[in-house]
Amino acid sequence: MDNIYLKADMSTFKKIVEFANINSVGIEYLMSFDDYKSLQFLKHSGIKYTIHSVFFDVELGSLNPYVRNESKKILRDVIAMCNELSPENLVIHHNYNPYKYAFKEDSFVERFVDTFLDVIDGKNSYPISFENVFEFDSNIGLKIVDKIGRDDIGLCFDCGHFNMFSEEYIHSWIQKWSKKLFSFHLHNNYGKYDEHNVLPDGSFDIYELKDYFVNRILTIENKTISEFEVSLKYLKEIIG
Template sequence: MMKPEFETCYVNLPLRYIYNFPEYLDFFVENCIQPELGLDCLGDECLSMDWLLSIRDRLVDAGLKCTVHLPFLDLKPSSLNPAIRNASIETLRTAFELAKIFSPQRMVMHPSFTSWLEPPLFERAYTYCVEGIRTLSDSWPDHPPLCLENTHEFTPDAIVRLVKELDRENIGICFDLGHWFSFSKGAENDDFDLWFDAFAPYIKHLHLHDNHGSKDEHLALGKGSMNWDYIVSRISELAPLPTFTLEPHNRDDFTLTYAYFREHVASKLF
């Protein structure tokens, strides 16, 4: 049985991709690529238990571990609207149960803060988010590391505060470099060190993809404007090193990303 080239590296693979194009899973298995399974089909027909177990069994038979990305589309666990907030937490709770099927090494979740809320409203939203994540974590006390991912936040402060307040060994941060560079205006502000230094004590996982700063393009590594040499030099300071997920969105970008990761990232870290 082949082993993955990099045992702490994963590649994004949403379940809806596998459902619509079963050959995607074939490609991962045949090339010994560990997936980050996107549990993004909740409520859809593709989530039959037999189908999920068949995916689990193929990965187990191939000796492949995985991470999971919890659903995020239309979800807002920090919502000020109780109907939206409660539905979001219930959807995520169901996803927690489904994640158990795959025994993931990491689970990734978007807190989805609305950074532009005025302070009194933001504090309410923040409190709701803490309560929701605590409820999720309590539903599976010994869950694998839950990694809270930055998306549209203006600063790293809210996510750092969240992880510190939750204060659980199995809750940390997934630093998404592409989101920082685009959504959080990292390209414009040139503030990687500010974000990295704030997140560093809590980073358990990294999402790697590239863009030019104007939007979340999910380009192959090296095809955007991000300074990967410097980013990798800072990542090398982390001990232990986090796990990684590469996030290309098509086959060509996967090929380019994996080659770039091998030459410019893994060679300096492993």
């Protein structure tokens, strides 16, 4: 199960790492604003890891230039830290919300990509994946990675967010993303709240994704060890 990871943060790190080691899987570390400048302990954890960047109020595509500048400072620190840690993947929220940005995708993409390229300056030595959250279809993610045009910049498909917001058929979305799809975030809900339930507990059918799992990072996003036990067993049954 070389491609399976479990979400962990500072409060759950020790327990999740112990469980992950026992089950021969990795972790995806969710950064917070309190610890995102000091994660050298990941290097010494003895486990493979991906990293999820801080995301609340980090708005590279904001209409407000002052917000963009503050967001750049944060993400520059994230990129610099990840250059030292060399994660298997770095997940970033582009934070496009169609209602917040009045459905003006192209102008958002222009601002976001210009700001992102200024931040990264070609200095990453690891893949970066942009995650879907509030968008209704696959378009915004594709527009961002196509405009960036780099092989090491791709996409992370979050099935829980898809289940809440998408108006596009699942296989249409995934097929459009397939050439740039680096990773999956796996959790479940009933379409109203981002509950991060275990994989079999919700209205999204994880089996729909089975054929797309090969050679992609699979991160289970639950909250407790008992939940990870259920989801990991379920995912292994799906993978076969």
